[in-house]
Amino acid sequence: MSTLCVPSQVPPVAEDCEQLHKAFSGWGTNENLIISILGRRNASQRKLIRHCYAETYGEDLLKALDKELSSDFERVVLVSVLDPPERDAYLANEATKKWTASNQILVEIACTRSPKQMNLAKEAYHARFKKSLEEDVAYHTTGDFRKLLVPLVSTYRYTGDEVDLRLAKSEAKILHQKIAAKEYSCDDVIRILTTRSKAQINATLNQYKNDVGNDVNKDLKADPKDEFLALLRATVKCLVFPEKYFEKVLRLAINKLGTDEGALTRVVVTRAEVDMKTIKELYEKRSSVPLDKAIAKDTHGDYEKMLLTLIGHVQE
Amino acid sequence: MSTLCVPSQVPPVAEDCEQLHKAFSGWGTNENLIISILGRRNASQRKLIRHCYAETYGEDLLKALDKELSSDFERVVLVSVLDPPERDAYLANEATKKWTASNQILVEIACTRSPKQMNLAKEAYHARFKKSLEEDVAYHTTGDFRKLLVPLVSTYRYTGDEVDLRLAKSEAKILHQKIAAKEYSCDDVIRILTTRSKAQINATLNQYKNDVGNDVNKDLKADPKDEFLALLRATVKCLVFPEKYFEKVLRLAINKLGTDEGALTRVVVTRAEVDMKTIKELYEKRSSVPLDKAIAKDTHGDYEKMLLTLIGHVQE
Numbered sequence: 001m002s003t004l005c006v007p008s009q010v011p012p013v014a015e016d017c018e019q020l021h022k023a024f025s026g027w028g029t030n031e032n033l034i035i036s037i038l039g040r041r042n043a044s045q046r047k048l049i050r051h052c053y054a055e056t057y058g059e060d061l062l063k064a065l066d067k068e069l070s071s072d073f074e075r076v077v078l079v080s081v082l083d084p085p086e087r088d089a090y091l092a093n094e095a096t097k098k099w100t101a102s103n104q105i106l107v108e109i110a111c112t113r114s115p116k117q118m119n120l121a122k123e124a125y126h127a128r129f130k131k132s133l134e135e136d137v138a139y140h141t142t143g144d145f146r147k148l149l150v151p152l153v154s155t156y157r158y159t160g161d162e163v164d165l166r167l168a169k170s171e172a173k174i175l176h177q178k179i180a181a182k183e184y185s186c187d188d189v190i191r192i193l194t195t196r197s198k199a200q201i202n203a204t205l206n207q208y209k210n211d212v213g214n215d216v217n218k219d220l221k222a223d224p225k226d227e228f229l230a231l232l233r234a235t236v237k238c239l240v241f242p243e244k245y246f247e248k249v250l251r252l253a254i255n256k257l258g259t260d261e262g263a264l265t266r267v268v269v270t271r272a273e274v275d276m277k278t279i280k281e282l283y284e285k286r287s288s289v290p291l292d293k294a295i296a297k298d299t300h301g302d303y304e305k306m307l308l309t310l311i312g313h314v315q316e
Numbered sequence: 317m318s319t320l321c322v323p324s325q326v327p328p329v330a331e332d333c334e335q336l337h338k339a340f341s342g343w344g345t346n347e348n349l350i351i352s353i354l355g356r357r358n359a360s361q362r363k364l365i366r367h368c369y370a371e372t373y374g375e376d377l378l379k380a381l382d383k384e385l386s387s388d389f390e391r392v393v394l395v396s397v398l399d400p401p402e403r404d405a406y407l408a409n410e411a412t413k414k415w416t417a418s419n420q421i422l423v424e425i426a427c428t429r430s431p432k433q434m435n436l437a438k439e440a441y442h443a444r445f446k447k448s449l450e451e452d453v454a455y456h457t458t459g460d461f462r463k464l465l466v467p468l469v470s471t472y473r474y475t476g477d478e479v480d481l482r483l484a485k486s487e488a489k490i491l492h493q494k495i496a497a498k499e500y501s502c503d504d505v506i507r508i509l510t511t512r513s514k515a516q517i518n519a520t521l522n523q524y525k526n527d528v529g530n531d532v533n534k535d536l537k538a539d540p541k542d543e544f545l546a547l548l549r550a551t552v553k554c555l556v557f558p559e560k561y562f563e564k565v566l567r568l569a570i571n572k573l574g575t576d577e578g579a580l581t582r583v584v585v586t587r588a589e590v591d592m593k594t595i596k597e598l599y600e601k602r603s604s605v606p607l608d609k610a611i612a613k614d615t616h617g618d619y620e621k622m623l624l625t626l627i628g629h630v631q632e
Contacts, residue, residue: 119435122472132474134467135511146503150511151450154470156438158448187462195451195466 003312039309085120111238144185151194172207319628355625401436427554460501467510488523
């Protein structure tokens with residue numbers, strides 16, 4: 001569930017635009033005004049604002065923000081203003097361009113968005129980058145990583161709830177055999193994780209647990225330093241329990257010596273309207289401190305205010 | 317261009333339905349009436365007819381046809397009545413279920429439909445088979461064939477005309493090196509053919525021809541009996557010159573000892589509204605006999621009539 005606090009009486013779009021325009025004018029920028037508007041509108045409202053702003057002032061809102069803001073605050077606002085498919089295209093493009101073996105953003109996007117959302121993101125990718133997401137991922141990755149990532153971003157998964165229990169049994173067995181033999185990147189492991197529906201994968205992994213006695217991710221931790229194994233574990237987690245995956249990304253981003261603002265911004269912005277409520281609960285359970293307290297401790301200024309607003313901590 | 321002869325005055329949908337219902341009633345079936353309606357309506361008109369028929373008579377038109385018709389004529393009519401995305405889903409599912417190394421239908425569908433049409437076909441696949449096309453293809457194929465076919469049916473290719481000539485040069489060189497070394501199924505060959513836009517692949521293959529002196533497909537014929545090489549050649553042909561690919565499928569289907577009705581029906585039905593006019597011209601040029609004469613010689617009865625109607629040979 002969403003943590004976004006949209007006011008019960010949302011002002012007309014034209015008024016939001018006028019206020020934003022005012023926030024950019026004169027001496028200094030009124031960051032509080034920007035936060036109180038863009039931090040408290042949902043995706044479709046922001047889209048309308050962006051459209052209306054361009055019509056009224058002849059300038060893309062993104063450009064106006066880019067001129068006025070800076071550093072982490074700028075990024076969280078800009079990423080918020082992007083329409084979700086455009087935002088995913090942008091984040092995925094960034095991830096392919098500076099791709100490293102430890103970069104899990106492509107897995108995160110491919111496995112936690114619905115197939116229809118992924119299609120929209122791919123269309124946005126074409127429009128913005130004049131290329132396909134698939135060709136960029138295939139071009140910038142190699143070996144086992146490519147073998148996993150290309151089908152992950154490509155497949156249009158089935159989304160129905162139907163589960164074939166016989167198939168789950170046979171594919172749990174295949175997974176167990178291959179993982180026991182350390183053939184982590186073999187065709188079958190990749191095929192099962194990249195093409196089966198989430199419901200089917202869940203059934204297969206439950207069967208795996210029944211047969212083997214522990215979670216598949218425990219067996220995928222044989223070598224904790226192996227980055228391909230880490231990517232496989234992220235894939236499994238994003239497919240079957242995305243909130244838990246995001247909770248951990250937040251926890252690591254905050255606990256780091258020096259906060260990982262990239263991850264913090266990304267998770268807060270992309271999940272605020274989706275499952276941030278659950279992520280917050282999981283975070284507090286696991287860390288014994290509420291997420292907003294942890295964020296407030298680790299960040300400051302307008303960046304802090306915008307993050308807290310997005311996770312529902314609104315000072316009226 | 318289309319060869320379909322839609323009458324200048326199309327009767328109201330309700331009247332078409334009434335006529336079809338009449339064609340099924342009483343003693344015997346009026347095949348000529350069925351052909352004159354279903355052979356002369358475009359995809360959206362057929363969709364309306366199917367919808368209206370179900371509303372009016374409480375029975376799916378496909379079921380009614382299935383009861384009345386038989387053999388090759390039945391198949392050509394049924395496949396015609398299916399909406400294009402549904403038809404592609406149906407043909408692709410058939411192809412995966414009885415997949416053999418010589419089966420090129422998946423390549424044909426993946427490479428000659430637009431990315432948007434492929435997305436619609438994938439949605440139709442979910443709806444009808446409660447699975448994804450990708451998982452079925454991955455499950456029913458193996459080795460090099462899987463390595464080529466899965467990304468081919470998965471990628472949402474970029475459709476713009478932009479061409480990166482530097483990239484075309486470097487990838488033409490990669491293709492040449494790999495093909496010269498007979499590494500036909502290596503990661504790079506697969507990556508280039510399955511992820512680049514058609515415009516980009518065309519530029520790369522032109523560069524290949526400039527560098528090497530002949531078409532890539534000549535070099536992919538090193539072993540004419542190798543079925544993976546045949547599939548690669550079909551991929552190239554479907555991507556850069558689909559009409560020529562279809563002309564050859566028709567030619568082989570007709571010239572065979574015993575016509576290949578499956579291929580003949582598939583190509584005529586799926587291309588009638590797309591590029592059959594060009595395919596007919598290419599056929600006549602290559603075989604020195606018009607396609608309608610060749611079809612008339614090789615088929616008979618209602619099946620012949622329906623095929624000829626679809627390729628624009630209409631007896632008023």
